[in-house]
Structures are given as C-alpha cells and as structure tokens.
Amino acid sequence: MKMNRKGHVVWGLAILALCLGMGGEEKSWADEPCPTRSIQIIVPFPPGGVADLVARPFAAALEPILKQPVVVVNKAGAGGTIGIQSAAVSKPDGYTLLLALSSVTYLHEVDRLFDRPPAYTTDRFIPLAMLTGDPLVIAVHQESPWKTVDDFMADARKRPNKIKLGSAGIYSVMHLGAELFFRKAGLQLSHVPYTGGGPSLNALLGKHIDCAAFGPNVIIGQMKAGTVRPLVVLGSKRLDSMPEVPTAKEKGVDAEFYIWSGLFALKGTPEGAIKVLRSAVQEAVGKPSGSPNS
Amino acid sequence: MEETISNLILGFSTAFTPTNLFYALAGCLIGTMVGVLPGVGPLAGISILLPTTFGLNATSAIILLAGIYYGAMYGGSTTSILMRIPGEAASVITCMDGYAMAQKGRAGPALAIAAIGSYIAGTLSVLGLMFLAPPLARFALGFGPPEYFSLLLCGLIVLSYMTGGSIVKNLAMIVLGLLFGMIGIDQMTGYFRFAYGLVELGDGIGIVPVAVGLFGISEILATAGQSEKREVLKPKLRDLLPSKEEFRASLFPIGRGTLLGFLIGIIPGSAHIISTFVSYAIERKLSKHPERFGHGAIEGVAGPESANNAASEGALVPMLALGVPTGPIPAVLLAALMVHGINPGPLFIKEQPAIFWGLIASMYLGNLVLLLLNLPLVGLFVNFLRVPYRILYPTILMFCIVGVYAVNSSVVDVGIMTIMGVIGYLLRKMDFETAPIVLGVVLAPILEFSFRQALAMSSGDYRVFIERPISLAFLMLALTMILLALRSLIGKKKDWRDRLTEAERKI
Numbered sequence: 001m002k003m004n005r006k007g008h009v010v011w012g013l014a015i016l017a018l019c020l021g022m023g024g025e026e027k028s029w030a031d032e033p034c035p036t037r038s039i040q041i042i043v044p045f046p047p048g049g050v051a052d053l054v055a056r057p058f059a060a061a062l063e064p065i066l067k068q069p070v071v072v073v074n075k076a077g078a079g080g081t082i083g084i085q086s087a088a089v090s091k092p093d094g095y096t097l098l099l100a101l102s103s104v105t106y107l108h109e110v111d112r113l114f115d116r117p118p119a120y121t122t123d124r125f126i127p128l129a130m131l132t133g134d135p136l137v138i139a140v141h142q143e144s145p146w147k148t149v150d151d152f153m154a155d156a157r158k159r160p161n162k163i164k165l166g167s168a169g170i171y172s173v174m175h176l177g178a179e180l181f182f183r184k185a186g187l188q189l190s191h192v193p194y195t196g197g198g199p200s201l202n203a204l205l206g207k208h209i210d211c212a213a214f215g216p217n218v219i220i221g222q223m224k225a226g227t228v229r230p231l232v233v234l235g236s237k238r239l240d241s242m243p244e245v246p247t248a249k250e251k252g253v254d255a256e257f258y259i260w261s262g263l264f265a266l267k268g269t270p271e272g273a274i275k276v277l278r279s280a281v282q283e284a285v286g287k288p289s290g291s292p293n294s
Numbered sequence: 295m296e297e298t299i300s301n302l303i304l305g306f307s308t309a310f311t312p313t314n315l316f317y318a319l320a321g322c323l324i325g326t327m328v329g330v331l332p333g334v335g336p337l338a339g340i341s342i343l344l345p346t347t348f349g350l351n352a353t354s355a356i357i358l359l360a361g362i363y364y365g366a367m368y369g370g371s372t373t374s375i376l377m378r379i380p381g382e383a384a385s386v387i388t389c390m391d392g393y394a395m396a397q398k399g400r401a402g403p404a405l406a407i408a409a410i411g412s413y414i415a416g417t418l419s420v421l422g423l424m425f426l427a428p429p430l431a432r433f434a435l436g437f438g439p440p441e442y443f444s445l446l447l448c449g450l451i452v453l454s455y456m457t458g459g460s461i462v463k464n465l466a467m468i469v470l471g472l473l474f475g476m477i478g479i480d481q482m483t484g485y486f487r488f489a490y491g492l493v494e495l496g497d498g499i500g501i502v503p504v505a506v507g508l509f510g511i512s513e514i515l516a517t518a519g520q521s522e523k524r525e526v527l528k529p530k531l532r533d534l535l536p537s538k539e540e541f542r543a544s545l546f547p548i549g550r551g552t553l554l555g556f557l558i559g560i561i562p563g564s565a566h567i568i569s570t571f572v573s574y575a576i577e578r579k580l581s582k583h584p585e586r587f588g589h590g591a592i593e594g595v596a597g598p599e600s601a602n603n604a605a606s607e608g609a610l611v612p613m614l615a616l617g618v619p620t621g622p623i624p625a626v627l628l629a630a631l632m633v634h635g636i637n638p639g640p641l642f643i644k645e646q647p648a649i650f651w652g653l654i655a656s657m658y659l660g661n662l663v664l665l666l667l668n669l670p671l672v673g674l675f676v677n678f679l680r681v682p683y684r685i686l687y688p689t690i691l692m693f694c695i696v697g698v699y700a701v702n703s704s705v706v707d708v709g710i711m712t713i714m715g716v717i718g719y720l721l722r723k724m725d726f727e728t729a730p731i732v733l734g735v736v737l738a739p740i741l742e743f744s745f746r747q748a749l750a751m752s753s754g755d756y757r758v759f760i761e762r763p764i765s766l767a768f769l770m771l772a773l774t775m776i777l778l779a780l781r782s783l784i785g786k787k788k789d790w791r792d793r794l795t796e797a798e799r800k801i
Contacts, residue, residue: 056341221642
C-alpha cells in the first residue's frame, strides 16, 4: 500500500514534467501564420505597477485575436533591469515578448556608472508597438508660491539645491525626465527619491517635496480638485486636458520627455511572426476596451 | 448625521442589487483562497483579476477587488494556525500562538477567534472609514520621511522592550533581520550592496520567501525529525468554538488591535505586518500572564488578526478620501476606477457617492459574509490536521514552492526560501524566536530609506527630526521607553521581564 502511494506520486510528477516539457516544445513561426502555443509577455515591474496595468488588459484583448493564451509574467526588480535582462536572453521565437516603459532605453547605461557590465543591450529588441505615451508634467502643490513655471525657474535659479524634487526612485522615468528639464534650463535641485509614483504624489500633497514630474493621468484628478498645480508639460504641444499649461519649448527649454509603454519582440524573431504580432497588436488596441488609456 | 444615513441608504441600495451582491461574495471567496495559499498574496490576486473587471461597471469592479483585499486578511491566518506557514505576510505573528494552540488541540478556537476578530475589526474600521475618512487622510499626509523614521525607531524600541523572553536573543534576531534587509540596491544612489553579482538580489530579499522559509519550511524540517505521534481526534463541535473564558480574554485584544491596525494602516507606506507585531507586543505587555504567549495564548491570535484586518481597511482611507494610493494594493484599486473613466482625487466621494457608499455598504456585507464563510470552514480546516504527515507535508512543500515562485517568477526567491528554511530550522533548535527576523527584514529598508530621504530633504541637517512636531513626539516616546528600561537596571525592583523569565522557568 505504501509503495503504491509513492508510485502514484512519482507518476504524477512524471506526467507533470511531461506536460511542462511539451509546453516547451519548439515550433517556429517561420512557416506558420499563427502562434501554436501560449505567448508570454514579460513585465519588468511588480503586479499593479504602471506597466502591469497596461499589460494585463492588453493581454486580455490580444488573446481572442491570436487564439492563444497570452500570459503576463511579472519579473520585477532593480528598477526593471531584471525583467528586461531575462527577456533579452530568451529565445527569439515570438513567444516571449517584453512590455517595457521608456526606461528600457537607458537603464543599461546605469550599469556603466558603477563599472558593471551592462545587464542588456537595446539592440536585442525589435519594437512592435507603442501602447501608451504621455509627456511628463512637472507639478507643484497648489499652495506653493510659484504660480507659473517662470516664477519657479526664477526662484530655483536664486536658490540652487534648495528646492526639493521628488521622484519614483533614482533613475526612474520621473527622475530622469525632471532632471532633463532642469539641466536644460541650467537649474540645480535636490533630489529626494521615493519608492514609486504613488508615494511621491503623497509626498507632494503632504508638502514634503516641492515638485515632481508625473504622467498627466496621475494628477488630473488632483488638478481638478485644486490640490496640485501643473507648471510645464514636457511634450511637443500642450495637452488637451490642461490647455493653459505651457510646454517646456515655449519657455525656451529644449526638453521633451515621455513616459511610454511599448511592446518588444527579440532580435532574430522570424519576419512572419513579427508581421502577425504587429497586426494583432493593432487590432487589439483598436478595441475600445483594449487599454486603460484608450 | 442625517446626510450620512441618507448616503448609507444609497450605499445599501447600490450594494444590494443582485449583481453587486454576487461580486461582493465572489471577491470575499477569492480573497479567502488567496489568503490561504502561501506566497500568493492579495496584490497578486487583485492584479490578475483586474482585467476581468473591465466589463463590469465601476461599482461592481471596486466591490469585487476590495472584497479580495480584505478577504485575504481572513484567509491568511488559516495556514498560520494549522501549519505554521504564514498564508500572507501579515499573518506571520499568528504562527506563534495560533500554531501552539493547534498543537494543544485548540485549532478550532484559534481559527474561530481569528475570524471573529477580523469581523469585528473589519466592521468597526468601515465605521471609521465612513465618518473619519477626510480628516484622517489629511493627518496621514503629514507623515513625511522624518516622521516615518521616528515612528519606526520608536516602534523598534517599544517592540524590543515589550517582547518577552531573552532580550539579547530577540535583539540578535532583529539585527540579523536588519542585516538581511540591507541586501540589494541602495535606493539613494543605485549601488548594489551584498548582491555578489546576482542581479536578482537587487531589490533585496523579499518578505514572502523569508516568512515562508523561516516558518513553513523550518516546521516541515523539524517535524521530519520527530516520530509521528499525533492523536487523531474527531473534534466535537463544542471544541471548535472558543470557550467563554477564551472569548473574554479575546475581547480587549480585538478592540485594541482594531484601533491600532486602523491608525497604522492609514499612514502611507505602512505595512499591515507592522501593525500585527505592535499589537502582539502590546497584548503581551498588558497580559497578566505574559509567560503564556508563545505557548498558545488566544490573545496573541485575536489581537494581531484584528489588527491586520483593520489596517487593510485603514489603507483605503487616503485612497478614497484623497485619491492617493498609499501602497501597491490601493494603487491597483485606483487603477480599476481609472479604467472606467473615473479620475480619483479629493473630489471622489462628492462626485461619485454611489461608488463610495456602495463600497462602504458592500464592506459591511462582505465582512459578515466572510464570518459566515469562515466559521463553518473551521471544522473543515481542522480536519486537515488528520491527514498523515507523509502526505500532508509534501503537499504543503509543493504549495510553498509554487506560491513563492509565482510572486515574481523567480527561482532565486525559491532559493532564498530554502536557505531561510534551513536557517530557521537551526535557530529553532537553539531556541531562538524567528519572528523578529521577519520584522527586521520588513523594517530595514524602510528605516534606512526614510532616514536618508529625511536628510536629503534637509540637505543633511539632523535637526529635521526634532523640528517637526510629530517626529519629535515619537522620539520623545522612544526616549521614555529607554529610560523606563534603564530604571529597572538602576533600581532593585524586578522588571516584569525578570518575573516572566522566572515564570517561564517554572513551566
């Protein structure tokens, strides 16, 4: 009896292993018009983060088009580097995709600052589609003395390193975007990193920091309620949702910075697969319920 | 008041529609399951189910997702009590006395009091949410890095003063935890610390693998070394529910846990985990028989389990009143609203009364449902203990591995869990308490980061900690604690801790 029970367990494990093995069986897209097994989208951020919130509805919209399960896999860590790295070393067969934020374009450069070999290189990825894209907006608390970006810049020039800039973390999109603007404007602020966009919005509302750069939909509710005041948009033109806020270029600062999310395949993925994926993505985002920002 | 009542009527009429009733039930059920499974926490559960809510209206969506959130707090205690595996990080402390109760054949009462405590805490917190959300939320915003640092410092000192047993051993464990917590990227500069080239260690050691390893795996290892001598009893229904004395002993811990959990939950960035530790320490300090803690004191289950439930609802205060997410879970809940074109902000309650009051009403209902769901389950869960170890433990081990892997699809996490299991096993053999390690791992990054954020805010001026009133208050409290501890050193009078050690020797 005892032997028997053990036997069951062994068999169970063997079958499980077989199933897993079959899942990994290779079949290229080169000669097939459609995927034949599930596709995984690696999201290099934790569940509930900006990228995850784009990926999950997007994956749900993609499934009926590709007629295969599309699985979102969160591989968070090191500001996104871990997930991007794991995507970069996976098989270029079109079954593993990466959904990254704009930071994918510069995170590997951070390694250079510390004399580390870069965790990945951007030439490993082929862009399939940009799913969302918004210019950053630099905002201050409603009760702050700065009514316009001119006030702000004049004051920052007078008091270098005294005005506190908050961000979602060091080398985050919020950090680099704001620093780009201030560097181009010739200003020096002191940086206080937080552990995400939410906490830094908290800090701004609690007046623990003076300013921060956000994606527009993060602060639109606060703006309407009159708790934060957007000063400047880091885009090529003014935003419809805040038409009175000038762009950086209008103020003579040549800075543009977008927080975008994009879908990538790996270099070496068969042409046919790329084509199928691109048209599927197009169809998916065309659907009204396709993305939270649509 | 009249306005509140008319609003509540609006809320209940929203919540009582068949659809919303169904989603509240579904959320609570899923939440319980998510809580029971080790590793998979409410965050993962909510994120995975988020896309399925896009087809619903905003009210149903938030009712469902919030149900998962507070439902998980009910489920989390189950495996802690039965198997010494925290089903979710906020139930770590429940492992200590809950599991001890189970070993004494009192698993039923432990599970029942966890459910009842959660129910009371949940319901009272909804009341708090209803009446106090806007003023409390503004208070919460006053918590910046200096306040947070002082609070944590004060908390650590209070905890180490109040946690019983050998203070040296406890401190050693907290410090070990703090050391583990140092691993990872320095968030101020981006420098890798103690990672030895492993990029996966960049974000430090996660709480889930540490907790599951230190408690679950070490328990499995320890049991493997003992011969299986368990009395398999069919528990009588009477034994499943707490006795009168147990009820009486739990009453005040539940009340204190609720208040404490709710207040700690409101503070942005604060973890439920901390509220459970503080609640446990306070109950132990206030108890007439602190020596019973760790050996199956029902107060040690009732207090923390109430606290984590109250904290989960406290965390919704800033989110609903101001539209600011205080943690990852409220952030996902906010996102669920944004998908439906609702921009969360300070005007949310005014502009969307049906959603806010519908949610409030659904939470009253949900908590009741969870109580009714969990109490009958007690009988079922207790029966798990009758499954022979050779079948039960491999299954648990599998769930631990799958659960820990699933959080981040990381094999390194499974490795950390294994190593922590071995460390936990060795420490137990040497009579160390492992819960303070978890506390250290939780606190180290926040403590260090808030300290350095505060200094970044003040351009390196240490006066920032005493110039701000809330921060100063916490520091004064910490100083008082230290002086109190010193007093017993100077005076001849026996400290309560000495009495405790004596009492424990007698056992």
